[in-house]
Amino acid sequence: MLGGAPALVLAALGVTGAHARAPDWAALARGTDGRVVLPGDPEYPEARQLFQPRYDTVAPGAVAYPAHAADVAVCLDFARRSAVPVVPRAGGHSYAGWSTRAGGLVVDVGAMAAVTVEGPGVRVGAGARLGDVNRTLAARRLTLPTGLCPTVGIAGLTLGGGLGLASRAHGTTSDALTGATVVTPDGVVREVDATRDPDLFWALRGGGGGNFGVVTELRFRTHPATDCAYAELHWPEADSAALLRGWQRWLAALPDPFWSQVEFLIESGPATAPAVRVLCLDGRAELERQLTRLSGLVGRPLRDSWTVVRTYEDTLRAMSGCAEQSAAQCHLPGTLPGRTPEGRIGRDSYAGRSDFWGAAGLPDAGVAAVLAAVRRYGQAVPAGGLGVVQFTGETGGAVNRTAAAGTAFVHRDSAFLTQYLAYWPASATPSQVSAHQGWLDGLWQDLRPWASGRAYQNYIDPKLPAWREAYYGPNLARLEEVRRTYDPDTLFRFPQAI
Numbered sequence: 327m328l329g330g331a332p333a334l335v336l337a338a339l340g341v342t343g344a345h346a347r348a349p350d351w352a353a354l355a356r357g358t359d360g361r362v363v364l365p366g367d368p369e370y371p372e373a374r375q376l377f378q379p380r381y382d383t384v385a386p387g388a389v390a391y392p393a394h395a396a397d398v399a400v401c402l403d404f405a406r407r408s409a410v411p412v413v414p415r416a417g418g419h420s421y422a423g424w425s426t427r428a429g430g431l432v433v434d435v436g437a438m439a440a441v442t443v444e445g446p447g448v449r450v451g452a453g454a455r456l457g458d459v460n461r462t463l464a465a466r467r468l469t470l471p472t473g474l475c476p477t478v479g480i481a482g483l484t485l486g487g488g489l490g491l492a493s494r495a496h497g498t499t500s501d502a503l504t505g506a507t508v509v510t511p512d513g514v515v516r517e518v519d520a521t522r523d524p525d526l527f528w529a530l531r532g533g534g535g536g537n538f539g540v541v542t543e544l545r546f547r548t549h550p551a552t553d554c555a556y557a558e559l560h561w562p563e564a565d566s567a568a569l570l571r572g573w574q575r576w577l578a579a580l581p582d583p584f585w586s587q588v589e590f591l592i593e594s595g596p597a598t599a600p601a602v603r604v605l606c607l608d609g610r611a612e613l614e615r616q617l618t619r620l621s622g623l624v625g626r627p628l629r630d631s632w633t634v635v636r637t638y639e640d641t642l643r644a645m646s647g648c649a650e651q652s653a654a655q656c657h658l659p660g661t662l663p664g665r666t667p668e669g670r671i672g673r674d675s676y677a678g679r680s681d682f683w684g685a686a687g688l689p690d691a692g693v694a695a696v697l698a699a700v701r702r703y704g705q706a707v708p709a710g711g712l713g714v715v716q717f718t719g720e721t722g723g724a725v726n727r728t729a730a731a732g733t734a735f736v737h738r739d740s741a742f743l744t745q746y747l748a749y750w751p752a753s754a755t756p757s758q759v760s761a762h763q764g765w766l767d768g769l770w771q772d773l774r775p776w777a778s779g780r781a782y783q784n785y786i787d788p789k790l791p792a793w794r795e796a797y798y799g800p801n802l803a804r805l806e807e808v809r810r811t812y813d814p815d816t817l818f819r820f821p822q823a824i
């Protein structure tokens with residue numbers, strides 16, 4: 327445990343008394359080594375942005391970019407003593423926009439983003455984006471089981487679990503966490519791991535972002551990266567039901583070092599065939615064996631397919647959409663921490679919902695409900711948007727070998743995860759946005775008869791009714807206890823805070 331914010335700094339901030347007063351943002355700026363961006367500053371329009379443009383109207387009172395953990399401690403003490411809502415932010419990808427707050431203090435960890443490989447481990451500043459982490463590791467033929475989207479923050483993703491290409495092989499991102507530096511609401515900088523603040527360390531591994539403190543550094547174990555054999559397959563649209571039936575049976579007996587996804591990308595017009603993606607970390611021969619088994623279980627002739635073997639590094643670049651871009655280009659554009667002037671990644675507005683599925687999977691009637699929703703998309707929404715339905719095999723394997731109570735990430739008996747997304751264009755009117763959301767909600771509702779009731783906390787869903795049980799199941803009571811211990815006055819608040 328290291329020290330909290332020095333009293334002298336707090337006195338300089340003008341927050342010596344117990345009584346709340348109007349926040350003196352300029353004093354906060356003077357009291358930290360990092361930057362504090364205020365309304366009226368030329369960078370403020372960029373600083374207030376999250377990944378989704380739909381949250382651009384939210385106007386925080388200030389966005390702080392702490393240079394180190396002691397700066398974070400100053401920010402938290404300032405927020406507590408000035409009675410200002412405070413919210414941590416890393417990559418800004420919260421689906422619900424809960425990493426910003428109107429009038430509040432956003433503590434953006436983007437300036438603490440160093441990725442340092444240390445033997446078989448890696449030390450990652452909480453502001454690093456997945457693209458930076460994955461690229462640094464892959465160049466050394468190392469892997470951390472994590473997601474692909476290059477602009478997602480490693481901090482937000484890890485705190486909610488973290489699933490991706492290598493999770494069936496190696497577990498969740500949070501399973502690879504060996505320690506973290508966290509500034510808790512009392513302003514104390516803590517080094518947590520299995521022996522120091524072990525309950526907090528347990529909660530950080532799946533308990534969700536924004537609940538217990540501001541993480542400033544994450545330490546992970548890594549695994550050797552192998553070459554990847556990848557295939558993409560298409561069956562005719564008319565065979566989609568047979569495909570989803572066969573894919574689920576195939577997945578149930580799939581060896582660990584595989585990832586697979588069936589994805590429907592739906593634009594207006596007639597429904598198109600889903601893409602089936604299969605990644606094998608165990609060589610082309612094993613991939614071919616499993617593709618033969620999949621074809622047999624689907625039982626219909628393939629329309630087309632292709633296969634490629636690439637290095638892990640090239641696989642990540644291709645699958646994250648950055649194959650044609652330099653490292654600097656594979657960021658959001660901008661000059662503030664986490665962005666680059668050369669950045670070419672665009673932002674999107676969308677809503678998303680999710681379900682984890684147990685061994686029983688989705689029965690034929692559920693498959694029919696999915697396909698009906700896919701086929702009605704064109705009639706349900708105005709042109710210009712995109713509907714997405716993903717069935718992803720990234721649980722099972724090593725993810726399911728940790729006990730449900732072993733870390734806060736409870737989803738250890740899931741066969742696969744589904745995600746449903748509705749994207750709308752920037753020009754959409756409020757009624758058009760509600761048509762897109764209506765299609766999404768209709769699909770989600772149609773699947774309730776078969777759903778497990780569990781959903782992914784990283785696909786945080788403001789409309790989810792029983793979210794506590796859905797995200798945390800039997801781990802909720804221990805999470806609530808950790809929250810009471812480290813944040814007894816609930817400094818951190820958002821609609822689905824523990």
Ligand SMILES: Cc1cc2nc3c(=O)[nH]c(=O)nc-3n(C[C@H](O)[C@H](O)[C@H](O)COP(=O)(O)OP(=O)(O)OC[C@H]3O[C@@H](n4cnc5c(N)ncnc54)[C@H](O)[C@@H]3O)c2cc1C
Pocket residue numbers: 377413414415416417418419420421424425435452472473474475477478479480481482483484485486487488489490534535536537539540541542784785
């Ligand atoms: C395009 C896209 C692709 C995705 N792909 C995947 C994927 O492959 N696998 C997967 O598992 N998930 C994926 N996700 C979901 C992603 O893991 C979550 O949205 C995650 O919360 C994003 O983290 P962030 O740091 O970018 O977001 P933020 O909005 O910055 O943070 C998310 C939450 O964590 C809190 N938080 C942020 N930083 C800290 C910190 N330093 N300390 C404490 N709390 C903090 C925030 O307050 C907020 O509540 C994807 C999301 C998007 C938008």
